[in-house]
Amino acid sequence: MLDLKWIRENPAHLDAALKRRGAAAVSAHVIELDTAHRATITELQSLQSRRNDVSKQIGGVKAKGGDAAPLMAEVAQIKDRMTALEAQEKEQAEKVRGVLLTIPNVLHADVPEGADETGNVELHKWGTPRKFDFAVKDHADIGAALKLMDFDQAAVMSGARFVILKGALARLERAIAQFMLDTHTDENGYTEVNPPLLVKDTALIGTGQLPKFAEDLYRTNVDAWLIPTSEVPLTNLVAERIVDGAELPMRVTAFTPCFRSEAGSAGRDTKGMIRNHQFEKVELVSICAPEESEAEHQRMTHCAEKILQRLELPYRALALCAGDMGFGMMRTYDLEVWLPSQETYREISSCSNAGDFQARRMNARYRPVGETKGTRFVHTLNGSGLAVGRTLVAILENYQEADGSVRIPTVLQRYMGGKDRITAS
């Protein structure tokens, strides 16, 4: 959510920022609603002030045994007007907030121009895609041949876009997650968190998925939603809180399942486990002071890159362009891993700086060290570190051998009982 005061003072700036995203101007509309709202507040408050005065006088008059009837008549009149204004004020406030909640974050000045993913800018590449002297298979075929990956039976019980992993592949997924968590906690300074997977709508409004993107989420029959990413519970660790500045930066990580309805992506990535309704991800979230967030964003991205490097998976880093940026983010770097079967790089991590956008929505503040009064909104950042399912896919494809077996990356072998290869049994 953007600062209404800021919008009031920088309407042209806002509309220009929206235009970069390909979104329509809203400042005139917002300011119109806000002006009307404030006019109502002003009138209402002067009536309240008068009512309070008269009510006090009534108390005084009655205490002395006088006749308070004329005063009470005046209050009655004021009340009629107030009732109408109160309803109007409430309606206007909801309208303003409703619009504010649908305005995307203002982009960082360095975000490249562009209408869609073709406008993304490659920052650097790491590693060299392996040359295969046999026909490469995609991960779904590799998994099927190993008899350790079953989409058909998953469809029987759950429908499309689900997978069942078995044996060494189930363990491999666990190994990948464990390796990531260990690296982030032991080396990168993150604290492991095991958060709720069901959250209230307020939590999703806080991170920006609601109210606009409800159709992407799974809603339960109780008043809760399945998380689409642990960014939601991790960022909400500071919701409605005032944290001590000394606690910042707060770095947390979690390994959780993620649930996405994938509405609107029918036909895309239908084969395999690239785009499932349920997948596992290790998430990184940082809560920090505003002046730290730029550096923290770079740091977080490096933490994610380190995982790919340790796994020796070729990847490239991109700066997302204006048109491809997520709703709540001011700046995003994507990491894309090389997939031999597609002969292209595919997203495996997305690291973003939300600035104070989410903090405003969830009222997450901090008290700067040394200051006894006054609070400021924190900055929030999140990044995949990494998507575990897609990492499994990348390993299967990049480490496949002609005989159908798959080598296990060195750093994962200790998590795989010392094995260095997965073979059909």
Add this chain to the structure above:
RNA sequence: GGAGAGGUGGCAGAGUGGUCGAUUGUACCGCACUCGAAAUGCGGCGUGCCUGCAAGGGCACCGUGGGUUCGAAUCCCACCCUCUCCGCCA
């Protein structure tokens, strides 16, 4: 799921219809005393918003949302959360 207790300012803890936005303690900040510190004394110390060039003025907030009333932290209703006990359960 049942029964009970409770949600008030950073914390603790008063306050059951009218100068209560809120007693007091503690923490914190400033000043005094001191060589310095402790102790002590004095003063200050919540948040959001409206209005105003400013000084200032005003409104709201005692879990949340409604209601009663001229007037609500105080009365009524609903809901949420926490704690204790019972039941059920991985």
